[in-house]
Amino acid sequence: MLSSNEIGIDLGTANILVYSKNKGILLNEPSVVAIDSDTNNVLAVGTEAKNMIGKTPGKIVAVRPLKDGVIADYNMTADMLKHVMKLVSRKIGKTLRKPTVVVCTPSGATSVERRAIQDAIRSSGAKDVHLIEEPVAAAIGADLPVDEPIANVIVDIGGGTTEVAIISYGGIVSCHSIRIAGDQLDEDIIQYIRKKYNLLIGERTAERMKIDIGYALITHEKEEIEIRGRDLVTGLPKTITVSSYEMQEAMKESLLHILEAIRATLEDCPPELSGDIVDRGVILTGGGALLKGIQEWICEEIVVPVHIAPSPLESVAIGTGRSLTIINKILKAAK
Numbered sequence: 001m002l003s004s005n006e007i008g009i010d011l012g013t014a015n016i017l018v019y020s021k022n023k024g025i026l027l028n029e030p031s032v033v034a035i036d037s038d039t040n041n042v043l044a045v046g047t048e049a050k051n052m053i054g055k056t057p058g059k060i061v062a063v064r065p066l067k068d069g070v071i072a073d074y075n076m077t078a079d080m081l082k083h084v085m086k087l088v089s090r091k092i093g094k095t096l097r098k099p100t101v102v103v104c105t106p107s108g109a110t111s112v113e114r115r116a117i118q119d120a121i122r123s124s125g126a127k128d129v130h131l132i133e134e135p136v137a138a139a140i141g142a143d144l145p146v147d148e149p150i151a152n153v154i155v156d157i158g159g160g161t162t163e164v165a166i167i168s169y170g171g172i173v174s175c176h177s178i179r180i181a182g183d184q185l186d187e188d189i190i191q192y193i194r195k196k197y198n199l200l201i202g203e204r205t206a207e208r209m210k211i212d213i214g215y216a217l218i219t220h221e222k223e224e225i226e227i228r229g230r231d232l233v234t235g236l237p238k239t240i241t242v243s244s245y246e247m248q249e250a251m252k253e254s255l256l257h258i259l260e261a262i263r264a265t266l267e268d269c270p271p272e273l274s275g276d277i278v279d280r281g282v283i284l285t286g287g288g289a290l291l292k293g294i295q296e297w298i299c300e301e302i303v304v305p306v307h308i309a310p311s312p313l314e315s316v317a318i319g320t321g322r323s324l325t326i327i328n329k330i331l332k333a334a335k
Ligand SMILES: Nc1ncnc2c1ncn2[C@@H]1O[C@H](COP(=O)(O)OP(=O)(O)OP(=O)(O)O)[C@@H](O)[C@H]1O
Pocket: 010, 011, 012, 013, 014, 015, 016, 068, 069, 070, 157, 158, 159, 160, 161, 162, 181, 182, 183, 207, 210, 211, 214, 285, 286, 287, 288, 289, 290, 291, 292, 312, 313, 316
């Protein structure tokens, strides 16, 4: 039985989630920290800090300490994790003392990047820190039978990375990890609007556009959204209307890169497992799985059934927490 002192953490580029098998999701907050740049004190973490992005006075900076699925600013990540542990303690009504933590890392992370994640978690008070590859955690969290000798194909489109993996018998058979995912789609939208309309928009506006009227490359009925930004010629605020067709144009190149990663992984699949893929299909997870039309588009392109995981934004966190049971079994067997 897992105690609340054993937790799984999805330390994501966009969101940080903490899961305990007994209590479920204990925390789900954006991976954002707001600091006072004069004193370096952390002022806010999570939603409160995210609401400050692009709106803060000079000395308060709201930053995302992770980029492309790995730590970009070590000290800030460590501070964010300390705050997260405090929030979790408050939630469970007692101090989380020296917890055992399983945390995911992108499968493309280097050993230095993995070590940094492990050290940052340890510095937040954890006793034992176990790492799990993100696609494996996502597959466990999506209820796939990962320890059976059948092909489970997982496509996890997060904020910083897209991980595509074929998992069989508890291990990764073939995998591609690319640093193109939700954040890149937001950046594509910012650049498109800048070039086409000479209008500067912020990250949060771009993300809202993607979520509200963003479509994968499928035929659909046109939708429109009104957005505001700063005119680069006059320097004044301006409102424009953007359509979902323009959003497709903006995101096209990155979406094609994601498709390419899926194709490349399937091409690497050992022939014995190919039959499973045709029968069982591909599971989409991560926030990108919620992009309108993505299931239909990928299905059309790879001609294999595509399903969306039950809770795409939570699969990795649930998988990290559940994997503790497996780790405990291994540790017990080794005694
Ligand atoms: N409805 C939606 N449509 C399109 N994209 C969405 C939707 N909801 C969330 N997203 C995007 O999903 C991304 C966050 O997904 P997720 O929480 O799985 O990433 P993460 O685990 O933090 O990142 P990574 O795994 O790369 O470290 C963000 O880019 C967000 O904009």
